[in-house]
Amino acid sequence: MKDSTSVDIPETSADARGEAPLFTGKSSSGGGIIYAHKPSSAQKKGLAIFDLILRISAIVTCLAAATAMGTAEQTLPFTTQFFKFDAGYDDMPSFLVFVICFGIASCYFLLSLPFSIVSIIRPQASGPRILLVIFDTMVLGLTMASAAAATSIVYLAHNGNSSTNWLGVCQQFTDFCQATSGAVVGSFIAVAIIALMLILSGASLRKH
Amino acid sequence: MKDSTSVDIPETSADARGEAPLFTGKSSSGGGIIYAHKPSSAQKKGLAIFDLILRISAIVTCLAAATAMGTAEQTLPFTTQFFKFDAGYDDMPSFLVFVICFGIASCYFLLSLPFSIVSIIRPQASGPRILLVIFDTMVLGLTMASAAAATSIVYLAHNGNSSTNWLGVCQQFTDFCQATSGAVVGSFIAVAIIALMLILSGASLRKH
Numbered sequence: 001m002k003d004s005t006s007v008d009i010p011e012t013s014a015d016a017r018g019e020a021p022l023f024t025g026k027s028s029s030g031g032g033i034i035y036a037h038k039p040s041s042a043q044k045k046g047l048a049i050f051d052l053i054l055r056i057s058a059i060v061t062c063l064a065a066a067t068a069m070g071t072a073e074q075t076l077p078f079t080t081q082f083f084k085f086d087a088g089y090d091d092m093p094s095f096l097v098f099v100i101c102f103g104i105a106s107c108y109f110l111l112s113l114p115f116s117i118v119s120i121i122r123p124q125a126s127g128p129r130i131l132l133v134i135f136d137t138m139v140l141g142l143t144m145a146s147a148a149a150a151t152s153i154v155y156l157a158h159n160g161n162s163s164t165n166w167l168g169v170c171q172q173f174t175d176f177c178q179a180t181s182g183a184v185v186g187s188f189i190a191v192a193i194i195a196l197m198l199i200l201s202g203a204s205l206r207k208h
Numbered sequence: 209m210k211d212s213t214s215v216d217i218p219e220t221s222a223d224a225r226g227e228a229p230l231f232t233g234k235s236s237s238g239g240g241i242i243y244a245h246k247p248s249s250a251q252k253k254g255l256a257i258f259d260l261i262l263r264i265s266a267i268v269t270c271l272a273a274a275t276a277m278g279t280a281e282q283t284l285p286f287t288t289q290f291f292k293f294d295a296g297y298d299d300m301p302s303f304l305v306f307v308i309c310f311g312i313a314s315c316y317f318l319l320s321l322p323f324s325i326v327s328i329i330r331p332q333a334s335g336p337r338i339l340l341v342i343f344d345t346m347v348l349g350l351t352m353a354s355a356a357a358a359t360s361i362v363y364l365a366h367n368g369n370s371s372t373n374w375l376g377v378c379q380q381f382t383d384f385c386q387a388t389s390g391a392v393v394g395s396f397i398a399v400a401i402i403a404l405m406l407i408l409s410g411a412s413l414r415k416h
Contacts, residue, residue: 091371094360134410137345141352141403148353149360152302156364157372163299164365166374173372195349202342 044123047204052116054197058190059109062143065186066102069095069150072179076172087169087176094149095180101146102187105139105194112136119204126205133201140194147187154184252331255412260324262405266398267317270351273394274310277303277358280387284380295377295384302357303388309354310395313347313402320344327412334413341409348402355395362392 072095075086089095112135115128157177160168170177280303283294297303320343323336365385368376378385 087371092369093363137406141348144349145352145356148357152357152360153364155301156361156374161300163295164374164377166364166372169372198345 041123044204045120047200048116048119048123051197051200051204052113052120054193054200055109055113055116058193058197059106061186061190061193062102062106062109065183065190066099066106068179068186069102069183070099072176072183074173074176087173089180092153094146094153098146098150098183098187101142102190105143105190108135108139123204129201129205133198133205136194136198136201140191140198143187143194144191147184147191150180150187151184154180249331252412253328255408256324256327256331259405259408259412260321260328262401262408263317263321263324266401266405267314269394269398269401270310270314270317273391273398274307274314276387276394277310277391278307280384280391282381282384295381297388300361302354302361306354306358306391306395309350310398313351313398316343316347331412337409337413341406341413344402344406344409348399348406351395351402352399355392355399358388358395359392362388 069089071089073086073088089099112132115132118125118128119132154177156166156168157173157180158168158170160166277297279297281294281296297307320340323340326333326336327340362385364374364376365381365388366376366378368374
C-alpha cells in the first residue's frame with residue numbers, strides 16, 4: 001500500500017521522478033518477453049510530447065482530407081441528351097461518408113488535446129492515456145474504413161470496370177478526380193499518423 | 209525481484225492463484241479511474257476461454273465470407289455487341305482484395321489458436337495476450353478496410369450512380385449480387401467478432 005502514496009504528489013521534476021521506483025518488485029508477471037525494458041518518467045514525457053505533436057498533425061491532415069473531398073465539385077460546360085455532366089462529393093455515398101468520418105475525426109482530435117496535455121504534465125497517470133487509446137482505436141477504424149471505401153470508388157472513377165460496363169470518368173471530370181484522389185492520399189497519411197500515435201500510446205502504457 | 213519468482217510456477221489451481229497477490233503495492237499509478245476493479249485469475253481464465261470460442265467463430269466467419277465472395281461468379285446466357293455478360297469476383301479489384309484479406313484473416317486466427325490456448329492454461333501470462341492484441345488489431349484493420357471497400361462496390365452494383373452514369377447491375381447479375389452481398393454481411397459479422405475479441409483482450413490485460 002505504501003508504494004502507491006507517492007503517486008498523488010504533483011510532478012514538478014521529471015528526472016527526479018524517473019529515478020524513484022514505483023514498485024519494489026521489478027518484473028511484474030509471466031511472459032516477460034515485452035516488459036524487459038520499462039520506460040522511465042522522462043521517456044514517457046517525451047512520448048507524450050511527441051503524441052501531442054502527432055495529434056495536432058492528425059487534426060490538420062484529417063481536416064485537409066475532409067475539406068479536399070467536401071469541396072470537390074465540377075460541372076462540365078456542355079450537356080447531351082443522355083449524360084448530365086456534373087459531379088459532387090454528395091453524389092457518391094462513399095464520399096459523403098468520407099467527409100463525415102474525417103470531420104468527426106478532426107473534431108475528436110481537437111477535443112483530445114487537453115487529455116494529451118494532461119499526459120505531458122503527469123506522464124505516470126495511465127487513466128487519460130487508456131481513454132485516449134480506446135477512442136483513438138475507434139477513430140482509426142472509422143477513418144481507415146471510410147478511406148478504403150473512398151479509395152475503391154476513386155479507383156473505379158479512374159479505371160472503370162469492363163464487366164459491369166462502368167466507364168472511367170476521370171477523362172471528363174479531371175478536376176473532380178484530382179481533388180478526390182488528393183483527399184484519399186491525405187486520408188492515408190492521416191491513418192498512418194493515427195496508427196503511429198496508437199503504437200506510441202501502447203509503448204507509453206507499458207507497466208510502470 | 210522476489211515478487212516475480214512465483215510467476216514461473218505452472219498453474220494448477222486457478223482459485224489458489226487468484227487469492228495470492230502478485231504485488232505488494234495495490235494501486236500502481238495516478239489516474240486510477242479504470243483500475244478500480246482488477247480481474248482475478250479465474251475471471252481471466254473465463255475470458256480466455258471465451259476468447260478461444262470467439263477465435264473459432266472468427267475463423268468460420270472469415271472463411272465463409274472469403275468463400276462466398278471467391279465463388280461468386282455469373283455468366284448470363286446471352287450477349288450483345290456492346291455488353292459482355294459475365295461477372296466474377298476477380299473483375300473487381302476491391303472484391304479480389306476482400307478475398308485475399310479474409311483468407312489471410314482466417315489463416316491468422318487458425319495460427320493464433322495455440323496462443324489462445326496458452327492464455328487459458330496460464331491466465332496471468334501477459335506476453336502471449338499482448339502479442340495477440342497487436343496482431344488482432346492489425347487483422348481488424350485489414351478486414352474492416354476490405355469490408356468497407358467491398359461494401360461501397362456492392363452498393364454501387366445495387367444502386368448505380370447517376371452523375372457518373374454507372375448503372376446498377378443487380379437486375380442482370382442477380383446471383384452474383386446476392387453472393388457478394390452475403391459475403392459483405394458475413395464480413396461485418398466477422399469484424400464485430402474481432403472487435404469484441406479485442407475488447408475482451410483489453411479487459412483481460414488490466415493490471416494484475
